[in-house]
Amino acid sequence: MKQLRFLLILILPLIGVSQSQDITTALYDTYENYKEESLNKRRIKHTEIAPLIVKAKANPRFKVSNVGTSIAGKSLSLISLGKGETSVFLWSQMHGDEPTATQAIFDILNFFDSPDFKEEKEAILENLTIHFLPMLNPDGAELYQRRNLLGIDINRDALRLQSPEGKTLKRVRDSLEADFGFNLHDQSTYYNAELTDKPATISYLAPAYNYEKDINEVRGNAMKIIVFMNNILQQYAPGQVGRYNDDFEPRAFGDNIQKWGTSTILIESGGYPNDSEKQEIRKLNYVSILSAIYTIAKENYKEIPISEYEKIPENDRKLFDLKLVGAQYELMGKTYTLDVGINQLEVDYKDHNRFWYSSRVIDQGDLSTYYGYETLDASAHTMKPAKVYPKILESMSAAKDLNTADLLKKGYGYVRMDGIPLSALNSPLPVHIIGKNYEVPELMLQPGVNPTFFLEKNGVLEYAVINGFLIDLNVENPTIPNAMIYR
Structure with a gap:
């Protein structure tokens, strides 16, 4: 019983x-x-x-x-x-x-x-x-x-x-x-x-x-x-x-x-x-x-x-939106190995109905105890600064006519525009839009900066990181939610 x-x-x-x-x-x-x-x-x-x-x-x-x-x-x-x-x-x-x-x-x-x-x-x-x-x-x-x-x-x-x-x-x-x-x-x-x-x-x-x-x-x-x-x-x-x-x-x-x-x-x-x-x-x-x-x-x-x-x-709390593992970073004539943790942060439009992204490096160094929604083994890659496209564009429509896939493969992460509309808060392209006289800072990786650089392997650019989003340069029509505008 x-x-x-x-x-x-x-x-x-x-x-x-x-x-x-x-x-x-x-x-x-x-x-x-x-x-x-x-x-x-x-x-x-x-x-x-x-x-x-x-x-x-x-x-x-x-x-x-x-x-x-x-x-x-x-x-x-x-x-x-x-x-x-x-x-x-x-x-x-x-x-x-x-x-x-x-x-x-x-x-x-x-x-x-x-x-x-x-x-x-x-x-x-x-x-x-x-x-x-x-x-x-x-x-x-x-x-x-x-x-x-x-x-x-x-x-x-x-x-x-x-x-x-x-x-x-x-x-x-x-x-x-x-x-x-x-x-x-x-x-x-x-x-x-x-x-x-x-x-x-x-x-x-x-x-x-x-x-x-x-x-x-x-x-x-x-x-x-x-x-x-x-x-x-x-x-x-x-x-x-x-x-x-x-x-x-x-x-x-x-x-x-x-x-x-x-x-x-x-x-x-x-x-x-x-x-x-x-x-x-x-x-x-x-x-x-x-x-x-x-x-x-x-x-x-x-x-x-x-x-x-x-x-x-x-x-x-050990997740990043994007984690790069073991990337080679050159500073003052020396090469260092860095993990990089990036978050794609939301910024509301004025109506609070929609948002865009302004990404940041959150941490860097040894991030072996951290994880990413997206993770790339970058141990064979070297970070390279993004270049500025030499031609000055006159309008947003001209920017949209660009072959951005070709620009990215050549290492261009910025395009200049004369008279950026005040209503434009972010770039609809997978490259940043900058003002005619804007000085792009040197690549100095620190927590808090917007992550924009390229990853090179054996002399060939394989990836771009634009506004914290990873782009495979072998993709035919690369897109990201948005890049930045710097006037």
């Missing part, structure tokens, strides 16, 4: 996990049916989600409440559904430039508004009441910035409650007395899973509620849900999950909401190769969050061992 009881203890959680994996696979495979197509880029604004909230308000499946306003008067809405005793509360975009989960929330709402997955949705909605507060910081989203209009980090306002957005979050959490909370963020794309070259595509944290980092039932349940979600994501982004340091931050909402009795799961959306707009990560949010909601409804998470939480690799 004892053996039978022991076998049941082992088998029942496995049955639950198997059921959850089945729904996860189905969610992943059918995602495009529910993706909210009106939200297809990171720089989303309150005006873009407002019609979706109005649509939800007109839908009898959902209850929509205005729960507050931002400093600039933008509405904060709570969208609720379900009738179960267990309360689940999800809030997103506390930081205005962290929108991935906001998009996923509207995908999830589309899922619940569909006739599909009837059995699974009945299990969820009979057992849970789910509340979504998307875009807590709409003023920050308008400017695509982390902080609100007061200039404070809302996630450090849990004690003073100076901001109306922070007051709203506290009031809603308290009114719901939520059993589970999902604190949804984005993190830098330069985080990696510790000791690997894999980006931390998703990172988790069950925040501590005291300096001692004690684990009570509330925090333990958050850890179990995170272990479950990690297992889900390993199917689609193997090795690309990280875990945040759990040092207690007494001002942070996540730490306090955990302390106030809500099992709080922090989710951070990081980087994924060739996914600058984070649409694949958005999909992973959708799949993993819905799967977690399902396992909460079924209570399958309860038997998951907390010890598995500590096995998730910690977050590290």
Whole structure:
């Protein structure tokens, strides 16, 4: 009898996990049916989600409440559904430039508004009441910035409650007395899973509620849900999950909401190769969050061992957009061997709807403990300065008529132009545009400079690095997102 009881203890959680994996696979495979197509880029604004909230308000499946306003008067809405005793509360975009989960929330709402997955949705909605507060910081989203209009980090306002957005979050959490909370963020794309070259595509944290980092039932349940979600994501982004340091931050909402009795799961959306707009990560949010909601409804998470939480690799920050390994660099008559780490940094246009790149050397020297989204073994290559094309161009149209592939093969990384339009902020070509009298500085590689040079092997130029983007000179029509303009 004892053996039978022991076998049941082992088998029942496995049955639950198997059921959850089945729904996860189905969610992943059918995602495009529910993706909210009106939200297809990171720089989303309150005006873009407002019609979706109005649509939800007109839908009898959902209850929509205005729960507050931002400093600039933008509405904060709570969208609720379900009738179960267990309360689940999800809030997103506390930081205005962290929108991935906001998009996923509207995908999830589309899922619940569909006739599909009837059995699974009945299990969820009979057992849970789910509340979504998307875009807590709409003023920050308008400017695509982390902080609100007061200039404070809302996630450090849990004690003073100076901001109306922070007051709203506290009031809603308290009114719901939520059993589970999902604190949804984005993190830098330069985080990696510790000791690997894999980006931390998703990172988790069950925040501590005291300096001692004690684990009570509330925090333990958050850890179990995170272990479950990690297992889900390993199917689609193997090795690309990280875990945040759990040092207690007494001002942070996540730490306090955990302390106030809500099992709080922090989710951070990081980087994924060739996914600058984070649409694949958005999909992973959708799949993993819905799967977690399902396992909460079924209570399958309860038997998951907390010890598995500590096995998730910690977050590290050792990724570059481009890493060059062992390039030969000549300085003052001597040759040195350098690794070079380059990041392609975004600069917003004035409307904060689009961006361009202004890249920088971030580090150089021995970078053997660092990784790159793109890595080139440059050990047989010597860095060479980019030359200035001798002809002065009269207009942008003349520049676009250039055979830039030929220019690059000859080592030209700059073209002069007389009268560069003031409206032009960056070069649409894979070469820099410079003013008639601009003096190109000597190649002096230092952290902070714009990375522009060529890589030569056996007397032949094989690669160009223009504005931090690597160009194979054997490619027929080389393109990069943009180069720079120096007037």
